[in-house]
Amino acid sequence: MLKKAPGTVKLRFLQKLNPDLTTVTVSDAGKKPVPVSPPKVDGATVSVTLPVPPANGKYTVAYRVVSQDGHTVQGSYDFTVKDPSAAAPAASAPATLPSAAAASAVATGSPAPGTPPAQPEKTASSTLSGGAVAGIIAAVLVVAAATGFLVRRRRAR
DSSP, rough: OSSSSEEEEEEOOOSSSSSGGOOEEEEEETTOEEEEOOOOOETEOOOOOOOOOOEEEEEEEEEEBBBSOOOOEEEEEEEEEEETTSSOOOOTSTTTOOSSSSOOOOOOOOOOOTTTOOOOOOOTOOOOOHHHHHHHHHHHHHHHHHHHHHHHHHHHH
């Protein structure tokens, strides 16, 4: 939960990104798009600016990026703005919708098979929930196990 509306959404990945194949969108609880700037790619980091700070409520950030080596990573995460000094959320964007993931401001999507998981930048306005950490660790273990299996299989031949 964020006590102040973010002005920027920033994601950091393990590999440099292809700027032509990078998208980041933000939507409110009613799945209505929130205006954002075109994505700005700087190496392995992509960011979008929110020209109007979002009101109190729940938001979803969805991303789809392609690294320079061609691997696609996509996913989404939720965050909730609950600024005590801001106005109440609009009726079309209730802040109390149930969510399978804890509200956070970091990427928690699953990477494509064989691709390391996204490593979001941790900023003052972002947190990493226990479920997100467990998901990232599980994804890394699955990739490592699959790689080990393939290596042993090739050596056996």
